[in-house]
Amino acid sequence: MKNRAAIIESVDLISADVVGLAKIIFEFSELSYEEYKSAETLMDFLKGKGFSVESPAIEELPTSFIASYGSSGPRVAVMAEYDALPEIGHACGHNLICTTSIAAAVALKNSGAIDEAGGTVVVVGCPAEERGGAKRVLVEKGVFDDMSAALIIHPASMSTGFDISYALKTFSVEYFGKAAHAAADPAKGVNALDAVIQMFNGISAMRQQLPEKVRVHGIITNGGQSFNTIPDYSSAEIGIRALTMEEVDKVSEKFRRVVEAGALATGCEFLLKQTEQMEEVYVNVPIARLLDKNFESVGEETTPRTYEQGVGSTDVGSVTHVLPAIQGYIDITGGKDIPTHTKEFASCASSDYGYKAMLRAAKAMALTVYDLLSDQSVLKEAVDYFEERRKEF
Structure with a gap:
């Protein structure tokens, strides 16, 4: 004492x-x-x-x-x-x-x-x-x-x-398209902003089938520089959380397919990297x-x-x-x-x-x-x- x-x-x-x-x-x-x-x-x-x-x-x-x-x-x-x-x-x-x-x-x-x-x-x-x-x-x-x-x-x-x-993994996502004048030659462009928007729409749809206490959230970090130019580059940061790392890994695989779908839908190339990991x-x-x-x-x-x-x-x-x-x-x-x-x-x-x-x-x-x-x-x-x-x- x-x-x-x-x-x-x-x-x-x-x-x-x-x-x-x-x-x-x-x-x-x-x-x-x-x-x-x-x-x-x-x-x-x-x-x-x-x-x-x-x-x-x-x-x-x-x-x-x-x-x-x-x-x-x-x-x-x-x-x-x-x-x-x-x-x-x-x-x-x-x-x-x-x-x-x-x-x-x-x-x-x-x-x-x-x-x-x-x-x-x-x-x-x-x-x-x-x-x-x-x-x-x-x-x-x-x-x-x-x-x-x-x-x-x-x-x-x-x-x-x-x-x-929550266990957590974070990811950086990059899409690579082709620039073009948004008014004069839009058909010549490959829109990287569309790709990242498609990805976020895919995440929203994916959430409907996720277990309780799973969180997927993120931000667009680059969506283009000028409204009258088809963006040839976009990027985002995404976090995936769940009560166990095993569950995070399962959701991460679904997320990878969503990222790929954004590229396929728009004709962009993509790069997906894991940037951080925190265990429960x-x-x-x-x-x-x-x-x-x-x-x-x-x-x-x-x-x-x-x-x-x-x-x-x-x-x-x-x-x-x-x-x-x-x-x-x-x-x-x-x-x-x-x-x-x-x-x-x-x-x-x-x-x-x-x-x-x-x-x-x-x-x-x-x-x-x-x-x-x-x-x-x-x-x-x-x-x-x-x-x-x-x-x-």
């Missing part, structure tokens, strides 16, 4: 510094793969708190990093995200994700809890969640190979240790229950996660496929139904209420890491659950 109280007090003692850090990251609002100032600022903060920092974590991701403190024994990762969205900035609250994890890690060090429990807390700096799913690359390159467990807490309109997510989250129930318990111990009311609250995709899923891991949620809206990826949610991520919620999340996260490191039976339960669930992968 003494260490738990010391952890909570340690978060309070660094609260002004951490809130200041969250405000700085919010102002930077750097896009995926461009988070140079954010990563440098976070690393400097951790170095100043006595953490050993390695940067980049892997060469493929220059804005990734690993910061650790501890000794031999289990290593528990707390994941930090810090990329923003185009135009609307930190409308997914990643400025609070990184500071939650950093505050938790620093509190574990400053309180002496890590030294007493043994093991190591590791802050994994994870860039490019919004575009690219960079955690999948971190997993593939072995960053999580020596981790015993991993946690992250995401801002939301409710608090819970549990998550539901496999929740580690023992760790999720532990986080729920620790949320409640710091005065945070928890709410069961349901599909009605809205479900997205996250590259945290890739991490949950290789070790015991969770993505929890912290309410930064005061229970108001404010969707992420909106200007309104960005306002919540830079509000006094949001900062106070972030500090409560840091306390709950730090307590959960301490539970995993200080009691071998707790970590063993999480590992055993993962190994049993892994048989389903």
